[in-house]
Every structure is written in C-alpha cells, then in structure tokens.
Amino acid sequence: MTPALNVEGISVALGGREVLRDVGFSLAPGAFCGLIGANGSGKTTLLRTILGFTAPSAGRVTLGGAVGYVPQKLQLDPDMPIRARDFVELGLNGHRFGFPFPSRARRARVEELLSAVDAKTFADQRIGELSGGQQQRVLIAHALIREPKLLLLDEPLANLDLRAAAEIIALLKRVAAQGVAVLISAHDMNPLLRAMDRIVYLANGRAASGKTQDVVRTEVLSALYGYHIDVIRVHERILVVAGEHGAHGHEHVAAIP
Numbered sequence: 207m208t209p210a211l212n213v214e215g216i217s218v219a220l221g222g223r224e225v226l227r228d229v230g231f232s233l234a235p236g237a238f239c240g241l242i243g244a245n246g247s248g249k250t251t252l253l254r255t256i257l258g259f260t261a262p263s264a265g266r267v268t269l270g271g272a273v274g275y276v277p278q279k280l281q282l283d284p285d286m287p288i289r290a291r292d293f294v295e296l297g298l299n300g301h302r303f304g305f306p307f308p309s310r311a312r313r314a315r316v317e318e319l320l321s322a323v324d325a326k327t328f329a330d331q332r333i334g335e336l337s338g339g340q341q342q343r344v345l346i347a348h349a350l351i352r353e354p355k356l357l358l359l360d361e362p363l364a365n366l367d368l369r370a371a372a373e374i375i376a377l378l379k380r381v382a383a384q385g386v387a388v389l390i391s392a393h394d395m396n397p398l399l400r401a402m403d404r405i406v407y408l409a410n411g412r413a414a415s416g417k418t419q420d421v422v423r424t425e426v427l428s429a430l431y432g433y434h435i436d437v438i439r440v441h442e443r444i445l446v447v448a449g450e451h452g453a454h455g456h457e458h459v460a461a462i463p
C-alpha cells in the first residue's frame with residue numbers, strides 16, 4: 207500500500223542551528239499518530255517541512271496525496287465577520303474570499319463536512335464567537351473539504367478542556383477510520399495515549415517512531431535523549447523522567463493505553 211506520508215532522513219537547520227536531524231518515519235492510510243515532544247523540540251518545524259513551507263537540508267518527504275493542515279492558531283482575525291459555514295467553504299478555494307452564488311454541489315459538500323464534524327448547530331455563527339472546541343471542528347472541516355489523504359494538526363488539543371479534547375480526538379479517530387492518515391502534534395501525550403496507534407517522539411532534534419508501547423520505553427527514550435531516562439508505570443500511567451545524569455530534568459507524565 208502506498209504510504210500517505212514518507213519522511214526519509216530529513217534534517218532541518220534554522221538560524222544556523224540544526225533543529226531536526228535525520229528524522230524518518232512513514233504513515234499508512236488510516237494511521238492515527240501522535241507527534242510528541244517538549245516545547246521547542248521541533249514539532250511545528252517538522253509539520254512545516256512536510257507541508258513544503260520549510261526546505262530540509264537533507265532527506266525528502268513523499269506524499270501519497272493532498273494534505274490538509276490545521277494550524278496552531280486561526281489564520282484569520284477572530285473578529286472578522288465570517289460565519290463558520292463560509293470559512294469551511296473557503297477550504298475549497300484556498301483563501302480567496304467571496305462566493306456570491308455558491309453552486310449546489312459546493313453547498314452540498316459544505317453541508318456534508320459540517321455534519322461530519324457536528325458543526326451544524328453553530329454553522330451560522332461568526333467564527334470568533336465560537337468556543338475553542340467549536341473552532342477546532344470548523345478548522346478540521348475546512349482542512350478536510352478537499353479530501354486529503356493526510357491531515358496534519360498542530361497542537362489541536364492545547365487550550366481545550368478535557369471533554370472538548372476527548373470529543374476532538376473521537377472526531378479525528380472517525381476521520382482516520384475513513385482512511386485518512388492523521389498526525390497530531392502535542393507536547394503532552396497524555397490525552398492521546400488511548401487513541402493513537404503510532405507515535406513519533408521528538409527529542410534532541412531526533413525522532414523515535416513506531417507503536418506507542420515500543421517507543422515509550424526506557425531504552426528507546428534514553429537513546430533518543432542521550433542520557434538515562436526512566437519510563438515508570440504507576441497506576442496505569444507512565445512517568446517519563448530524566449535520570450540523575452539528565453541535564454535538563456525533563457519530565458513527562460502520561461497514562462498508558
């Protein structure tokens with residue numbers, strides 16, 4: 207099966223510093239994958255490189271089809287008087303504004319997407335008036351309207367309460383079940399652990415990837431960080447803790463699936 211995404215040995219330098227080094231992994235259609243790393247570990251840089259916004263100094267990215275992208279922040283002024291429904295429709299034509307006479311097919315497609323993300327009840331509200339979770343739904347519909355094979359989301363759960371985050375994860379699981387590969391960045395893997403079947407863990411500019419239980423392990427993470435890391439299981443949770451030689455005392459708490 208052709209992968210939805212193939213990242214082969216990419217390195218990226220920004221401002222003279224190597225932010226990513228020899229990062230490689232592949233996503234099959236329908237994969238649900240977390241891109242996990244601390245702040246500044248290079249998650250956004252990796253997503254931008256996959257999108258072609260940032261050129262790698264080595265390696266290459268191969269896509270199996272169109273890519274949908276949900277950025278960390280809404281690219282529109284939140285006060286802009288645009289309805290959720292119209293924003294979803296903009297996904298069909300990039301960022302061109304104004305469709306005075308939308309075609310029947312165009313309207314039907316927008317309705318289909320609004321219902322797929324459960325956004326019909328607030329589709330006529332201004333986007334700036336919506337809650338964080340509602341805005342995420344609208345952004346996801348916007349990104350999906352052109353039937354991408356790969357959906358990239360930059361910290362979609364940041365700023366959401368637990369319930370809204372769980373609802374967004376359930377929605378993204380449904381998207382993956384339709385055969386779209388979903389890659390979600392998060393500094394906290396905790397909310398994603400039960401849902402994701404794959405993980406790409408970034409530290410030190412490098413990545414470890416695979417099934418979650420194969421990656422979130424003492425040996426694997428110690429090799430990645432370059433110093434001893436303990437992965438400790440307590441009450442169905444995992445603590446990822448830098449050992450006594452850890453330079454930065456990086457700490458991460460996460461529940462296992």
Ligand SMILES: Nc1ncnc2c1ncn2[C@@H]1O[C@H](COP(=O)(O)OP(=O)(O)OP(=O)(O)O)[C@@H](O)[C@H]1O
Pocket residue numbers: 220221222225243244245246247248249250251252393
């Ligand atoms: N244009 C740039 N020039 C120089 N350094 C940059 C540039 N953009 C990002 N960086 C650096 O690259 C590193 C990775 O940044 P990136 O935004 O990819 O991390 P991140 O994992 O997405 O972090 P966060 O969770 O904080 O958004 C950071 O140390 C950042 O300071």
